[in-house]
Every structure is written in C-alpha cells, then in structure tokens.
Amino acid sequence: MPCPPDARYAKWLVTRTENPPGQSILEPRRRAIAWGALYDGRHVSVPVWAVARARGWVCVEQKVDVHETWLAWLPAEDVQPV
Numbered sequence: 698m699p700c701p702p703d704a705r706y707a708k709w710l711v712t713r714t715e716n717p718p719g720q721s722i723l724e725p726r727r728r729a730i731a732w733g734a735l736y737d738g739r740h741v742s743v744p745v746w747a748v749a750r751a752r753g754w755v756c757v758e759q760k761v762d763v764h765e766t767w768l769a770w771l772p773a774e775d776v777q778p779v
Contacts, residue, residue: 699736699737699738700736700737702737704737706736706767707735707737708735708737708761709736709759709761709767709769710733710734710735710743710745710757710759710767710769710771711734711735711736711769712768712769712770713733713771713772714770717752717753717754717770718751718752719751719752720749720750720751720756721749721750722749723747723748723749726746726747726748726758727746727778727779728745728746728778728779729745729746729755729757729776729777729778729779730744730745730776730777730779731743731745731755731757731759731769731771731775731776731777732775732776733769733771733775743759744760744779745757745758745759745760746758747776748768750773753772754770754771754773755770755773755776756769756770756771757771
C-alpha cells in the first residue's frame with residue numbers, strides 16, 4: 698500500500714530486497730537511470746548512482762533532496778548505465 702504523498706519517504710525508490718549475498722562495492726560508483734516504484738505508489742525513472750552490486754541486483758544511491766540520499770536494491774535489469 699502506498700504511503701501518504703506528504704510522507705518524508707514518499708519520493709524514495711522502494712528497495713526490492715535486503716542484503717543479497719555476494720555484494721561488492723562499485724569503485725568508482727557509476728551514473729545510471731533506475732526504473733521503479735516510489736513509496737507513494739508512482740512508477741518512475743530517476744537518475745541515480747550505482748554503488749554496489751550482487752548477482753542480479755544493483756544498489757543505487759538516490760539523491761532525495763540537497764541534504765539526503767537513499768539507498769535501494771533494485772533488480773539489475775531496472776538499472777541502466779548512462
């Protein structure tokens with residue numbers, strides 16, 4: 698169920714898994730576009746940084762506002778390099 702649109706986390710990408718096995722940090726991190734659902738229920742594409750990977754998954758860093766970032770694990774097919 699989507700959260701209220703004014704909730705602090707409404708514009709964050711919904712993380713699709715927690716702690717997949719075999720994680721590795723991407724150095725350097727890479728610019729990408731992620732497609733997914735936000736916690737307010739919308740489905741969007743957003744610019745992100747790919748910061749880690751695991752088999753079939755990519756962890757992305759989303760800039761939410763000037764002071765806050767959010768990390769979410771998404772299926773690898775939903776994250777495309779720029």
